[in-house]
Amino acid sequence: MPNLKIQKIDANIERSLAFVNAKTLDKFKIQHSANVKIKSENSEVMSEVISTETLVEPGFIGLSEELITKLLSKENKKVNVFARKRPHSLEYVKNKQTGKIWTESQIRSIVSDICVGQYTDLELSMFTLAQYYKGLDMNEIQFLTQSMAEFGTTIDFDEPVYDKHSIGGIPGNKVSLIIVPTIAAAGLLIPKTSSRAITSPSGTADTMEVLCDVNFSSDEILEIAPKVRGMLVWGGTLDLSPLDEIVIHKIEQPLGIDPHSQMLASIFSKKVSTGVDHLVLDIPTGTGSKMPTREEAIQYAQESTELGRRLGIHIEAALSYGEQPLGKAVGPALEAREALNVLLGKGPTSVLEKSNELSGILFEMAGLATAGQGASLAADFIKKGKAKAKMEEILGVQGGNPNIKPEEVEVGEYTVDVLAPKDGYIVRLSNVAVKKVAYAAGTPSHKKAGAYLHKKGGDFCKKDDKLMTIYSDSEGRLTEALNLATNLSPYVLEGMILKRISSGPKV
C-alpha cells in the first residue's frame, strides 16, 4: 500500500492513467498496467498504472489535472494506492451468459458500482454487451431505469409535470421549440430537458442554444420553471442519470451500438429523475429512421408505455412519418429560425402540423381538450400568438433576446445551391444523405452550418430548380459538403440513374 506524492502530468487523458516510477512499482510489487484504487484524504478514483523511468521520480505518482480534481487534492499532497479488486457485481453481469435474470438488488449493485467508478472500461463493455447480445426483460429494464435514476440528481416539482420526447434519428425535428411554449401557454408545467445532437445534425439543446442559454442548474430550473411554466434546457450537466452518461460516452459511442434495453432505461431514468407525470412520445417511423418498420415502432411504443405504467408515468406514444427530414431547415441556426417562423404562423406545414398533433395529445392527457380535439386547440394557441408570446417569455428568462426575428438568426456565410439535374418528381429525400451533408458542412458543433431543403419528397421540380442550399462558416467544409451532396444524391428523382458501374471498355 504505497503512499505517494502527487505530481501533475500535463496530459488530457480520458482514461484514468497513473504514471509511477518503475522502481516504486518494483518496490511495492505493483504490476505494470495493473488497475489500482487511488485514495486521497477526501475522495478516491480507479486508475491504470503506467510504469515510467523519467517522467515521474520514485515516490511520486503522475496524475492528470482531471484526476487530481476528482481526488479533490493537489500537487505534492499524498495519496494511497491499493490493489483494485474486481467488483463483486461483475459476477451478476457474467451470469447473463447462461440467461440468468438479474434481480432488483443485483441491478442496483451493478449500477452503484458503475456510478462510483468501480468498473474498468472493459467491465463496462461486459455490462453493456450483456444487454446488446442477451437483452433484458421488462422487469430488468424497470429496475435498471429506477436504479439509474436513483443514483442521479432528482428534480421534484409539487405539481404534475408534462413532457415531450422524441426517440430522434431524423434531421430537422425542431418541434420541441414549438410544443414547449404551446403547452406552457396553456398553463401546464413543461420543464423540458434535452440532449445535444446524438443521431442528427442538431439536438433540441443545440437548436435552443442558438437563441438563449441552455445551461441551468437543477435549483435554477426548480425556481424558474414553475413561474414561466416552460423551459428548454440541456440535460447534460444535470447528472440526471450518471450511468447513462458513462455508458454512452465510454461504450456506446465508440462501438456504435445502442442496446434496446439501455436505450429505454436511458430515456426513462431521466424522466423519473425530472418527475415527469405525462409524456407524449414521438416515434419517427420508416426507412432511414431509427424504426424502419411499423412493427418495430409499435413494439417499441408498447414497451415504452408498459415501462411508463410500471414507473407511474402516463405515456401516449405517437408514430410519426420519419422517412424524410421534418420541415425544410436542418442544422441548429437554420432550425431555430424555422421554429420561430412556425410560431409566427409562417413555417412549413409539416412542422406546424406535427407540433400541433403532439401538443394536442398532451392537451387531451391534461383534460384540456376532449379526444381528437387537442390538435385544434394547439393550432389555436399558435394562431392567436399565445405560443409565440410564451416563447418570448422563455427566451427572456433563459437569457436570450425575446424579440429576435427569424431573419436575425445568423446562419453560415458560405452557401451553395444544389440544383435539380432534370425535370421530375422527387420520389425520395434521404435522411441519411441529408445528415451526412449537414455533418460535412459542420453541424452540430458549428451552429450556423446546415442545409435548407427547398424541395421535399413528392414535390415536382424542373431542371436547375434549387433543391437544397448548403450553409457553412468555412469554405473548405462547404466544398466537402457539396461533394458529398453530389456523390450521395439525397434527392432521388423519378427515373434518375443513381450510379453507373462499368466493366471497362471492350479490348
Added chain:
Amino acid sequence: MPNLKIQKIDANIERSLAFVNAKTLDKFKIQHSANVKIKSENSEVMSEVISTETLVEPGFIGLSEELITKLLSKENKKVNVFARKRPHSLEYVKNKQTGKIWTESQIRSIVSDICVGQYTDLELSMFTLAQYYKGLDMNEIQFLTQSMAEFGTTIDFDEPVYDKHSIGGIPGNKVSLIIVPTIAAAGLLIPKTSSRAITSPSGTADTMEVLCDVNFSSDEILEIAPKVRGMLVWGGTLDLSPLDEIVIHKIEQPLGIDPHSQMLASIFSKKVSTGVDHLVLDIPTGTGSKMPTREEAIQYAQESTELGRRLGIHIEAALSYGEQPLGKAVGPALEAREALNVLLGKGPTSVLEKSNELSGILFEMAGLATAGQGASLAADFIKKGKAKAKMEEILGVQGGNPNIKPEEVEVGEYTVDVLAPKDGYIVRLSNVAVKKVAYAAGTPSHKKAGAYLHKKGGDFCKKDDKLMTIYSDSEGRLTEALNLATNLSPYVLEGMILKRISSGPKV
C-alpha cells in the same frame, strides 16, 4: 493528415497512446482521445491520441519505446497520422446480436483485422463477448481455429507428429515430463509446445524450465526435434496463434472469462500450427476441476474429437480423475523433482499410472501396441529406463544438466508443515485450496515455491501427522500461505467441523 516528428515518451504503456500537443490537435482537427493510424516509412500502428500542452512540442508526437519499435522507426523520424476507420469486419461481429452465423470469409477478415492491430480493446471485447454471450457453432469454431492458425507461425515436419494436451486446471499435473520422453523413446516424434501456468501453480513450461531452457525458435525446433524425437518447449514466443495471445492478454485475463469456442480454437489453432497428427487429450474431471461433471467432460470430448476430425487430427480424449491434485508435488521445482523420480520408477503411483495410460493411448494410435496394451508398453519404457535415458537426451539438447538427480533440484528454503488436527480418514483434498496455498507461497513466478502433499484423499492419518509441507523462498509468503492453509482447510477429515458460525452469546 499531419506529418509529425517522433519524440520518445518514457512510459511503458501497454495500450497504444500517442501524446500530441493540443495546438497540433487543434490545427489538424483531431479529436482528443480519437483513435488514429500512425504510419512510418516501414510500418503502421493504431493508437489513441492524448492531448498535452507541455510534454510534447507542437509538430511532434510522443510515443513509447515499444510503439516506436513496432513502427520500425526512431526518434525525430517523421510519421503520418490518419483518422482511424472502424474496421469493416466489426459489422460481422455486431451481427451476432441477431444470431447470425459467421461465414468462413467473415471469420477470416475478423481474425486478420485483429492480428494486424485494427481492433481497439473495446472492439476486441465485442468479438470475445459475442462468443461468450452468444456462442459459436462447430462450423464457426472450425473456421476460427483455421484462421487463427493461418495468421500464425507454422512448424512443418515431414513425418507424423504426436502430441499430448491437457485442458489443465488441476494442480500437480506434471505428466507431460514423463509422457514426452516415453513416446520419444519409442521413436515417435513428439515436439511438445506448452504454456506457462494459466489455471494451476505450474504449467508444463514452468516445470520444465526448472531443468533446462524452454525458449526455442521454430527453426531450432525443426532442427532439433526430428533428431531427438521429443522436446518440451514454451509455445509463448513462437507466435503460433497471434489472435489467441491478444485475446487472452487483453480481454480474457482482465475479465476472467474463457468462452468455450475461444478455448477450443485456442488449443487447436496451435495444434494446426505445429502440424499435430495424433493427439491424446487429457480432460481432468470432477469437483474442483474445469469439468465438474462427467456430462460436461463428455460433451467437451465430443466437440474436441469432432473438431479434430474436421481439422485432420486424430484425437483420442481421455477423461481422468480430477477431484484432487495429481501426485504429491505442486509447484515448478517440486513437480520437476517428482517427474524425475517417476522416470526413475520412484514417484507416486498416481502420476506413473496416469502417464502410462496416456502414453499407452498414443502407442495404440501409432500402431505400436494393440488395443488395451499401450499402457503396459509404456510401463516397460519406464521400467527399463528408456524413458529416463531419453529425458537425459532431451535435457542435454535443451541446455540442461542431463544427469541431475531429483534431490539436486532446488526447492524453497523456508518450509512449514501442516499437521493433522485429529485422527481420521481424509475424505477430500481440495484442488482450489491447494492452488491458493501454492499461489500464496509464490508459484508460479517463484519456481522453488509450492506444496508437498504427504497425504492424499482416502488416506488415513493420525493426529499431528504431516499432511502437507509448504515451500517458499520468502518468510513472508510462507506465513501468508500457512494462514491460507489454516483458513481454507485443503484437507477435509471425516467428521471434521469445517467452520463454526455463532449468533453471539445469549444476553
